[in-house]
Amino acid sequence: MSTINQSGWRPTTPEKGDSDTSTFTGNRALMLEEPLIFEIGSTETTGVDFDFEPGMGAYEDRLGGLARTAPIGLPGLSEPETVRHYTRLSRQNYAIDLGLFPLGSCTMKHNPRLNERMARLPGFADLHPLTPVDSCQGALEVIDQLAHWLITLTGMHAVAMSPKAGAHGELCGVLAIRAALDARGEGHRKILLVPISAHGTNPATAAFANFTVEDIPATDDGRVDLAALKARLGPDIAGVMITNPNTCGLFERDMREISDAVHAAGGYVYCDGANFNAIVGRVRPGDLGIDAMHINLHKTFSTPHGGGGPGSGPVVLSQALAPYAPLPFVEKTAGGFRLVEEETADEHHAGTFGRMVAFHGQMGMFTRALTYILSHGADGLRQVAEDSVLNANYILRSMEDLLDAPFAKSGPCMHEAIFSDKGLPEGFSTIDVAKGLIDEGYHPMTVYFPLVVHGAMLVEPTETESKATLDQFIGAFRSVAARAKNGDPTVKTAPHFAPRRRLDETLAARKPVLAYKEPAVAEAAE
Amino acid sequence: MRYLPLTHADRKDMLSVIGAKTIDDLFVDVPGAAVLDGPIHGLPLHASELAVERHMTALAKKNLAAGDAPFFLGAGAYKHHVPASVDHLIQRGEFLTAYTPYQPEIAQGTLQMMFEFQSQVARLLGCDVANASMYDGSTACWEAIVMARRVTRRGKAILSGGLHPHYVSVANTMAKYTGDVLDTRLPVLGATPDTDDLIGLIDADTSCVVVQYPDILGRIADLSALADACHAKKALLIAVVTEPVALGAIKSPGEMGADIVVGEGQSIGVGLQFGGPYVGLFACSEKLVRQMPGRLCGETVDAEGKRGFVLTLSTREQHIRREKATSNICTSSVLCALAWSIHMTLLGEAGLRQLATKNHIGAIGASNVLSQVPGVELVTPVFFNEFTLKLSKEARPVVRQLADKGILAGVSLGRLYPGVESLENGLVVAVTETTTEEDVATLASALREALA
Helix, strand or coil, rough: EEECCCCCCCCCCCCCCCCCCCCCCCCCCCCCCCCCCCHHHHHHCCCCCCCCCCCCCCCCCCCCCEEECCCCCCCCCHHHHHHHHHHHCCCCEEEEEEECCECCCCCCCCCCCHHHHHHCCHHHEEEEEEEECHHHHHHHHHHHHHHHHHHHHCCCEEECCCCHHHHHHHHHHHHHHHHHHHHHHCCCCCCEEEECCCCCCHHHHHHHCEEEEECCEEEECCCCCHHHHHCCCCCCCCEEEEECCCCCCCCCCHHHHHHHHHHHHEEEEEHHHHHHHHHHCCCCCHHCCCEEECCCCHHCCCCCCCCCCCCCCCCCECCCCCCHHCCCCEECCEEEEECCCCCCHHHHHCCCCCCCCCCCHHHHHHHHHHHHHHHHHHHHHHHHHHHHHHHHHHHHHCCCCCCCCCCCCCCCCCEEECCCCCCCCCCCCCCHHHHHHHCCCCEEEEEEECCCCCCCCCEEECCCCCHHHHHHHHHHHHHHHHHHCCHHHHHCCCCCCCCCCEEEEHHHHCCCCCCCCCCCHHHHHC | CCCCCCHHHHHHHHHHCCCCCCCCHHHCCCEEEEEEECCCCCCCEECCCCHHHHHHHHHHCCCCCCCCCCCCCCCCCCCCCCCHHHHHCCCCCHHEEECCCCCHHHEEHHHHHHHHHHHHHHHHHCEEHHHHHHCHHHHHHHHHHHHHHHHCCEEEEEEEECCCCHHHHHHHHHHHHHHHEEEEECCCCCCCCCCCHCCCCCCCCEEEEEEEECCCCCCCCCHHHHHHHHHHHCCCEEECCCCCCHHHCCCCCCCCCEEEEEECCCCCCCEEEEHHCCCCEEEEEEEEHHHHHCCCCCEEEEEEEEEEEEEHHHHHHHHHHHCCCCCCCCCCCCCHHHHHHHHHHHHHHHHHHHHHHHHHHHHHHHHHHHHCCCCEEEECCCEEEEEEEECCCHHHHHHHHHHHHEECCEHHHHHCCCCHHCCCCCCEECCCCCCHHHHHHHHHHHHHHHCC
16 A cells, blocks of 8 residues: 555546536535545655654664564555545534534534633643642642532532543443442342433443343323332332433423432432433422432533544432542642542542543543533523523424424423324335435434334424524424425435435445455455 | 523514413423522623633643643653644534534545544554544453453453553452452563463453553563463453554554454544543454444445445444443544544554654653663663653652652652552653653753752
């Protein structure tokens, strides 16, 4: 792979007789095709310069005979080629900066650039995690201030900051439950009850932490079946993992009663806080009897999702679970902030279940989240909840005459509205409506989740969308839904105008190609 | 409240469309006792962009940034120069503010980048396939141990004394609850890692042996014999790389027979950031791929036969398998993976090798200068860009003393292994292309003073 494009990659060439719509390059004006770096780079090209070192290369190495001999096969590009490659790739992506991202349960809201600027201040961005604590007091103060906001907003007792993402926060919460039960000498409580509408991470997390999962059914109105839950409580139950507001977009009215019943039976209540943005500033989970809840910082506090991460999942804890919080954490003392780690965990923190990550968690996300929180203040955050709920109900009521809305009569929805594929003609399904929306210039809503609704379409507009944006989206959504209901065959073949038509996901799974191979190698493997 | 576009008039109009009198009508399902009637007491109200900027800048200034001091810290996080175009490109809104690519037709940018990242990681680590990133090196290490349990159906993992103590700590935390048995040990302040000693510990219950390469003291050793010994007993060899730049200079663990190679990718493209977000690397042989945790991107074609990319093999994942999933991981670290991939593309093989050479030469030079200081002994003669010094007194207070003078001298083993007397004089020193000769001279003279 030492010369450019040895692989023989070339863009799609025009078919004969199709010259009106085909181009020589395969590009279409601003829609540019982009090869892989392996097809355009070479192992001799580099986009970086190093200072000239007279003796470099002619030194005696100290590598103990382990110096690399075989080529690695890493392609390089010059700086201008690199900038173009990634800029071109970026244009194949939908993003919140381009338009509404109505993803239920995933909360894609505006990402303020002030957050980015603050996270890049050298005092935060260029700070080593093992730097002596006297040299990082400002960073510890950021963690402490964010912790204070999270505890106060949720009405809880303590917070574990280190979990790296929402699902990692779930793990932190259930490990705290495990540690508390063990401390009580009740290690036999091994069952976690999980409603069937839960995020898939909930049961996966429980299993990863060695709990046994049992499902709890939902009622017809989309909430946890309280009677079924109560009937299952007993001395073998460690607790319940519940999502509130739930994934049907509804507030669990019986939350207090659920918590009381679980506590009375000796268990703990874990709440999946993925949807906290719907209630922040209006309801404190601590007042509902919750023992542990993770907060996805990107969802409620606008840290960027970046195409699938990084996340950050601090976990707020009740008084009962606080002693078991993981290490490390920050403590305010008379002389400044100190870092409580393995060696400094005194009798006060003796119950800690241990360390979950190498360092202190997602500091870069903490800076962004704190910046966002300070910008909004207590009043702005309350407005966040109100506007997100208002926007979701506006969409629910603007669509329910056209699309089946299974819980339209279950009370107001919270921050997300749910629809089903009921009423679509034979051969048309949720996926067709979703792909149709792509042609209208929108990212589709969440589809086929939650599982309790057939062909679910879960729409979450968030609070950062204007009424004009919502009105245009509703118009597009209605148009696509109406075309599907009328059996318009072009909906079945959507998208027509995206960088790619429908992709063959079955082929990808049946014959997995997960890494680039030079054509000669790939052929030999056939 | 500059981020909220609804006007009072909009809100009124929308409530009337909904058929509600006030916003409170939309919160009727919240039990009365839990309703807050106004902004939470004791928290400040919203603030201007300028005010927030002042507040955060004041906090940032209370820290001693790595670039503002002679800097020698490593031990799992490294300061390297990141080209300006890396941060510029990851801040493009189409990358920064995109969602997980579940709708591949309008997410080819992220998907193609993930495929390229997987390919780069697999080649660098010397494996067939890699996933599209994990949270960080320490959690990737635990996931590898769980995967080895799944593959071998055995529950005992042997962890080398050269493995980062925080990684060991994470594994210990999890093993307490999962029933895995961990055989862990402490490093010995000497020239060679415990690679050969581990061979004798492998038995019929061993699922895997976990080694770090280079190890926590910066040492490197050939893993081939250990890999053979693992395979002879049907156990897996897991290698952990916390400084991937090293692989520009030394053989990859995959080449030496490691079955799973995990790593902390931070040192390429991702800043120090006080510990996160970082990017976990995870690679393995092709035959193990269905047991792999995390997200995978695969090549396919669209309805017109054009090449495209999709997330694939999701039948291993939590959203389909729920409690039977290979892992509960749902988020990866894609934005950091993007930074990693861009930096690696800028380097290319030629640049990576130059970078690695420069790191290694700089470290040799620094080790020569520092070991001339009375009271300093170099205990690790074979290393890449990080080596361990034995001081004539306890290293931890020395590090603190030097930090007060504005010198960030390295990571004392006393901080990493509190209470372990045999290690307390150890100082781990990392040297990269950002370290200057003046930095080394400053450290040498400060050490001379502190140890006098």
